[in-house]
Amino acid sequence: MTDTILVSTRKGLFWIARRNGSWKIEKADFLGDNVSLTLTDPRSGLHFVALDHGHFGVKMDRSTAKDWEEIAAPAYPPKPEGIEENDAWGRPLAWSTARIWALQAGGADEPGVIWCGTLPGGLFRSTDHGGTWEMVRSLWDHPKRKQWAGGGAELPGIHSILVDPRDSKRVWIAVSTGGIWFTEDSGASWAQRGEGMRAEYMPPELTHDPIAQDVHCLAQCAAAPHRMWVQHHNGIFVSSDEGKTFDEITGVEPSAFGFPVVVHPRDPDTAWFVPEIKDEKRIPRDGRLVVSRTRDGGKTFDILTKGLPQQHAYDVVYRHALALDPSGDRLAFGSTTGGLWVSEDQGEHWCNVTYTLPPIYAVRFA
């Protein structure tokens, strides 16, 4: 069981701790600053914080024994002279870190390795606990990378990174928008994955193109890594072959739109989602905030409401703002309207920690 939760918000990093059976805000760091994401490295115990200082750029801090220290943030390589690169909308694409959107520890056999996904689409790897970062050029230079496009974030970005628990060289990433990509040689080479997903809003000839898919979040079962779940822009998809092919889950109530998905670490058929009405109406249906859970691989869903506001709730839960602890029992999620909830029984009951945090970008068990 994990008794600490790190909550990244528009105005600081908040530490939530379980004391005497209840969850309380214990302290705040970086108060007033835009904290976009954290990582707690289970191998070293180090905490990493991504900060967006706006005018002054994207930065990263790492925990020390008593405080934080600024470390290098991933930086794009010099853009070669004469290269003009536009995004999918025809606007110039700057080779510069616009947001840190994914942080993932490497495997147990490669201490110090951290993966970092960014907007506008650069993947970075550190081998020294974030002291230095190297861009994964094989992916950035891949000719099809230029087909990645921005969605709601305007620029394309890597938001999900999965390291195979059986072999640390095997890594999956997911891109919004650009589908799923896979390497089996620590990033030396990449292949597109994700056949079977469907982008209903694309022109017919692109609807089923794996690179056109707007994956909102990609999650993998730790004990059964062949099983992957996708919360997609227009649906929920599940794979039983490591993301090579996906099946769409249809008939999902109250809706199949949302951002996050988490999967039980030992039961590949159990996954949680936080549904919103639809892409053009990103609020909970009927003002009722619910979490949906399947225990049977997507055949049926439980709609979990106990302890969640059931009237006039317009909370949106971003892709990194739903977390599951390693036990598979404790869940936490935070919303754009500053609400934070924790469950200790797989979502059957929720307790509200606060309604008054700044907009929440990410929730992570530490």
Added chain:
Amino acid sequence: MARIVFTPNIQRLVECPETEAAGVNVREVLDNVFASNPQARSYLLDDQAVLRRHMTIFVDGRAIRDRAGLSDPVSAGSRIYVFQALSGG
């Protein structure tokens, strides 16, 4: 030597005391500043060494024109101010 003054807003993130540095243009002056204060660099310039979008630099009261190359000339007695726009919520 030119005199360089940094916005107070940056000071809480990275210490940038008022200083003097040599150089015939903004790029040279800043490179000399960063030589003794390397951490400041990424707060002013992006990954391509272009002035960050919401930053601006005034040389003797005039906003620089070359935000990418920072080639605007600087004379020995110039006063350079590094500012940022204030926006957002």
